[in-house]
Amino acid sequence: MSGMPKIAAVPRGSALDWLRGQLRNVAPFATLIVLVAFFWASSDSFATFGNLENILTQISVTGIIAVGLTFVILCSEIDLSVASIANATGIVVAYFTVQDASVSIANIPLPGWAAILIALAACFALGAVNAFGLTRIGIPSFIMTLAMLQIAAGICALLVRGQIAYTVPPLVLTLGSHSIGPVPWIVIVTALFLLVGHVVLTYTRFGRYVYMTGGNREAAEYSGVNVRAILSSVMIISAVCSGVAGMLGVAYFGSAQQNEFDTYLLDSISAVVVGGTSLFGGQGGIGNTIIGLFVLGVLNNGLDHINIDSFLKILIRGLILLVALVINVYAQRMRTARHG
Amino acid sequence: MDPLLELVGITKVYPGVTALDDISLCVGRGEVLGLIGENGAGKSTLMKILGGVETPTAGTIRIDGKDHATLNVNESMRAGIGFVHQELNLFDNLDVASNVCIGREPRRFGLVDRKQARARVAPLLERLGADFGPDTAVEGLSIAQQQLVEIAKALSIDARVIIMDEPTSSLTLRETERLLRVIAELREGGVSIIYISHRLGEVKSCANRVVCLRDGRIVGELAGEAISHATMIRLMIGRDLKALYIPPEAEPRQGGCELRGVITPGFPNRPVNLVIRAGEILGLAGLVGSGRTSLARAIFGIDRISTGQILLDGTPVDITSPRQAIRHGMYLVPEDRKRSGLIMEMPVVENITLASLGVYARMLLVNRNSELAASQTQRTRLTIRAPGDQTQVVTLSGGNQQKVVLAKWLSMQPKVVIFDEPTRGVDVGAKNEIYILMRELADRGVAILMISSDMEEVIGVSDRIAVMHEGTISGILERPQFSEYNVLHLAIGQELEMAEAQ
Numbered sequence: 001m002s003g004m005p006k007i008a009a010v011p012r013g014s015a016l017d018w019l020r021g022q023l024r025n026v027a028p029f030a031t032l033i034v035l036v037a038f039f040w041a042s043s044d045s046f047a048t049f050g051n052l053e054n055i056l057t058q059i060s061v062t063g064i065i066a067v068g069l070t071f072v073i074l075c076s077e078i079d080l081s082v083a084s085i086a087n088a089t090g091i092v093v094a095y096f097t098v099q100d101a102s103v104s105i106a107n108i109p110l111p112g113w114a115a116i117l118i119a120l121a122a123c124f125a126l127g128a129v130n131a132f133g134l135t136r137i138g139i140p141s142f143i144m145t146l147a148m149l150q151i152a153a154g155i156c157a158l159l160v161r162g163q164i165a166y167t168v169p170p171l172v173l174t175l176g177s178h179s180i181g182p183v184p185w186i187v188i189v190t191a192l193f194l195l196v197g198h199v200v201l202t203y204t205r206f207g208r209y210v211y212m213t214g215g216n217r218e219a220a221e222y223s224g225v226n227v228r229a230i231l232s233s234v235m236i237i238s239a240v241c242s243g244v245a246g247m248l249g250v251a252y253f254g255s256a257q258q259n260e261f262d263t264y265l266l267d268s269i270s271a272v273v274v275g276g277t278s279l280f281g282g283q284g285g286i287g288n289t290i291i292g293l294f295v296l297g298v299l300n301n302g303l304d305h306i307n308i309d310s311f312l313k314i315l316i317r318g319l320i321l322l323v324a325l326v327i328n329v330y331a332q333r334m335r336t337a338r339h340g
Numbered sequence: 341m342d343p344l345l346e347l348v349g350i351t352k353v354y355p356g357v358t359a360l361d362d363i364s365l366c367v368g369r370g371e372v373l374g375l376i377g378e379n380g381a382g383k384s385t386l387m388k389i390l391g392g393v394e395t396p397t398a399g400t401i402r403i404d405g406k407d408h409a410t411l412n413v414n415e416s417m418r419a420g421i422g423f424v425h426q427e428l429n430l431f432d433n434l435d436v437a438s439n440v441c442i443g444r445e446p447r448r449f450g451l452v453d454r455k456q457a458r459a460r461v462a463p464l465l466e467r468l469g470a471d472f473g474p475d476t477a478v479e480g481l482s483i484a485q486q487q488l489v490e491i492a493k494a495l496s497i498d499a500r501v502i503i504m505d506e507p508t509s510s511l512t513l514r515e516t517e518r519l520l521r522v523i524a525e526l527r528e529g530g531v532s533i534i535y536i537s538h539r540l541g542e543v544k545s546c547a548n549r550v551v552c553l554r555d556g557r558i559v560g561e562l563a564g565e566a567i568s569h570a571t572m573i574r575l576m577i578g579r580d581l582k583a584l585y586i587p588p589e590a591e592p593r594q595g596g597c598e599l600r601g602v603i604t605p606g607f608p609n610r611p612v613n614l615v616i617r618a619g620e621i622l623g624l625a626g627l628v629g630s631g632r633t634s635l636a637r638a639i640f641g642i643d644r645i646s647t648g649q650i651l652l653d654g655t656p657v658d659i660t661s662p663r664q665a666i667r668h669g670m671y672l673v674p675e676d677r678k679r680s681g682l683i684m685e686m687p688v689v690e691n692i693t694l695a696s697l698g699v700y701a702r703m704l705l706v707n708r709n710s711e712l713a714a715s716q717t718q719r720t721r722l723t724i725r726a727p728g729d730q731t732q733v734v735t736l737s738g739g740n741q742q743k744v745v746l747a748k749w750l751s752m753q754p755k756v757v758i759f760d761e762p763t764r765g766v767d768v769g770a771k772n773e774i775y776i777l778m779r780e781l782a783d784r785g786v787a788i789l790m791i792s793s794d795m796e797e798v799i800g801v802s803d804r805i806a807v808m809h810e811g812t813i814s815g816i817l818e819r820p821q822f823s824e825y826n827v828l829h830l831a832i833g834q835e836l837e838m839a840e841a842q
Contacts, residue, residue: 203705205697212694215683222642222680223695223748224666282685 024276024283024331028291028324031274035295039302046305056187059297061086061249061261063190063289065268067197068241070289071234073272074201075214076281077134077141079238083265084152085126086246087258091156093119093172093247094165094256105163112169119247120240126152127239131232141235149265156258164257168250176251186248193241198286210234214281270317271296274324280332295320343402344369344532345390345421345501350399352385352556359385361556363399367501367532372523374547374567375536378576378627378795378828382556383536387503390534391423392416422494422502428486430478437461437474440493464492467529468522484515491522495531502526503534508542509629520546538627540572540832552576569834577795577824585800586779592617592803595653596787597670597756599639602648606634607811611648614806614813616756616787618653621778623802624791625827631811632791633675636758639789640672641665652755666695669755673745673762675791681745682733689715689729692747699751718747723773739770746777757781759790763797775801795824809833 039046065082072079095107096115110118126148133144168176175185201207212220213230221227245264250256275292277284299320303313343366352360360382367373377383388394390401392411401408403419411419430439437457438445446456461474470488478486487507494502504523508516523533523546537543543550550562552575560575596618601611612635616622626632637643639650641659649656652668659665662672674680682691692715693700700711715729722743726736733744742762749757759778763771778801782788792798798805805817807830815830 205701218680219683222662224663
């Protein structure tokens with residue numbers, strides 16, 4: 001603590017020290033390599049070009065959600081409403097599109113561009129409500145977004161009333177389920193989101209403020225950062241990313257219905273955390289999230305390629321997440337120990 | 341008087357600092373011992389040792405003739421030592437009886453017996469003359485009433501020595517009088533009290549004996565009639581101050597920052613009027629809790645001022661957030677740099693450019709090269725000893741960390757800079773460098789307000805000293821009037837009747 005003049009010379013870290021400091025980044029990467037090596041060795045069908053495309057497609061929807069979530073977690077907040085907002089936005093875009101005669105949803109058909117704009121506005125608005133609750137009313141994000149999870153699920157239920165819609169605007173359909181050459185559009189969109197997210201976080205003032213807000217909110221505020229505006233923005237970014245993922249997801253699945261995104265909440269949070277972004281904020285980034293996405297993607301996909309009890313898969317995923325959390329907390333503790 | 345509690349040769353050494361040096365004192369049965377001393381004299385450390393929070397490096401604690409080398413919290417409680425802290429440690433959400441019995445709830449069939457708890461607490465409250473019952477919710481009580489609950493808590497463990505640390509710091513005059521009456525009654529009842537306070541008037545009216553600490557040593561003791569303001573102040577001061585003063589290059593110039601009737605939320609009805617002239621270093625002295633930090637927070641826009649005006653170069657400015665203060669060129673170097681000055685895990689360069697990121701950004705993107713250039717310039721200018729711009733701030737020494745905080749503001753256009761305890765936790769060499777930097781800033785025409793509890797620093801560095809007492813400015817000293825005696829005199833709220841020239 002204060003009071004003690006520290007030794008003036010900065011201790012030169014040994015290789016081990018460096019590795020320890022990088023635990024957050026090294027551990028997920030090592031995990032990925034081990035997983036790939038394992039599945040490569042145990043299955044012939046795993047390491048093929050076709051399967052790589054499978055993995056990329058499988059992690060795409062999670063990936064777009066995870067971009068927004070990375071911003072939120074970097075600010076040491078959480079957004080539990082991502083999957084619900086994705087679901088609601090997907091349903092909204094289908095609700096404003098002409099459906100097949102067999103679908104009995106009392107919907108309002110609009111031109112494709114209008115439906116997309118309304119859907120984007122919807123997820124933006126839901127994010128804005130999250131932001132308002134968090135920064136103006138002061139509801140912790142954990143609780144605020146839990147409420148939003150329910151609200152968005154309610155919107156889904158009201159719009160489709162237990163039915164299933166199938167048709168989405170052409171643009172959404174193309175981006176969600178078509179390919180350009182061998183590469184699915186949804187993979188390209190995800191890559192773009194990750195790239196833009198990375199650029200924003202690393203090279204812009206806003207990105208810097210996100211890290212600063214997460215690193216030390218008080219110091220950021222006393223340095224003139226508008227912490228409220230930063231927090232509001234990340235909640236809205238998260239909701240809009242979820243919304244886009246929701247629209248493309250509906251096209252990808254071929255249908256819009258209730259609860260079809262439920263597994264994506266855990267998946268996207270896992271991707272960010274497994275990748276090594278600190279739950280305490282300020283450390284990590286899109287690079288980590290990409291590794292996290294691949295760890296989850298390879299794991300999910302690889303388990304299908306080896307002979308394993310499919311019910312055991314769920315347990316394995318849970319254990320992997322637990323290990324990631326342990327590393328996350330442990331990495332943080334090692335860092336704070338150096339504050340000494 | 342037979343001693344109830346005796347300390348023999350208590351020494352506490354922290355790495356590099358001796359906080360307590362061979363302290364021996366005793367408290368008799370039914371005695372009120374006043375403990376006085378400047379900020380940082382060692383009072384709190386001594387009390388932490390008695391409370392079992394800290395272990396002494398050497399020495400013996402003798403209670404009822406029984407020797408203890410160390411105490412832990414439970415032993416201290418069992419030995420009959422009770423505390424009434426400056427910050428009250430009560431659970432707002434519980435009622436009085438539960439608070440008094442916390443951790444020792446009477447039980448019946450394994451469940452808390454509330455009836456018995458009430459029956460146990462009621463007579464204690466009666467003894468203290470409390471006007472509330474054991475069922476009252478604590479959140480509805482005033483600070484003074486909550487203090488009575490704390491005292492009842494101490495009595496409920498059969499405390500024979502109650503240590504009161506600045507018990508009156510948030511009480512009104514009448515509440516203080518009542519507390520002093522309670523103390524007198526406790527004394528009659530054979531309870532001993534160690535009364536720690538900066539308010540010498542109270543010490544004088546309630547203590548049988550006064551012990552003064554300075555720099556971790558007992559420097560004197562007064563008893564009975566010998567206790568007076570003058571004798572106590574004389575004990576508290578009395579060391580040679582090193583010459584630190586760097587004279588300004590020019591007279592203070594026009595402009596600066598003026599506070600007109602500013603009232604901070606912490607001290608209603610205590611308006612502050614103060615002028616910080618451009619080009620001067622105004623020291624702000626005062627005892628802990630006198631409102632210096634509240635004032636700094638108010639000027640910097642962290643807390644809103646209730647009424648009053650802040651003028652900058654003669655024009656009133658409306659400051660409701662740190663962002664606005666920064667926009668006006670008013671900066672704060674906070675007291676706790678780890679908590680509110682730096683982002684410890686970020687590199688030096690990011691910390692330096694944080695507040696002025698717009699300067700280094702073209703369009704939306706931050707230009708890394710110009711950022712690094714600025715960081716290098718500041719590192720050279722302030723001789724920040726760090727391996728590089730990318731070094732994490734957490735690995736730097738206290739002095740270098742403080743310089744990074746300064747670098748953040750110096751790369752901008754400061755008009756007013758508030759330094760809150762600028763050299764706390766900073767080694768001697770870096771201290772001087774920081775003083776030189778402050779003087780350079782002042783000579784550039786910046787108005788500097790330096791809050792400091794370090795008497796040497798206040799007297800050595802300032803051009804003028806404003807002294808605060810209970811939320812308001814109790815006096816301003818010009819350099820010829822500078823003396824520890826005068827500063828302390830004002831700090832305890834007394835008029836400066838004789839200006840002692842040095």
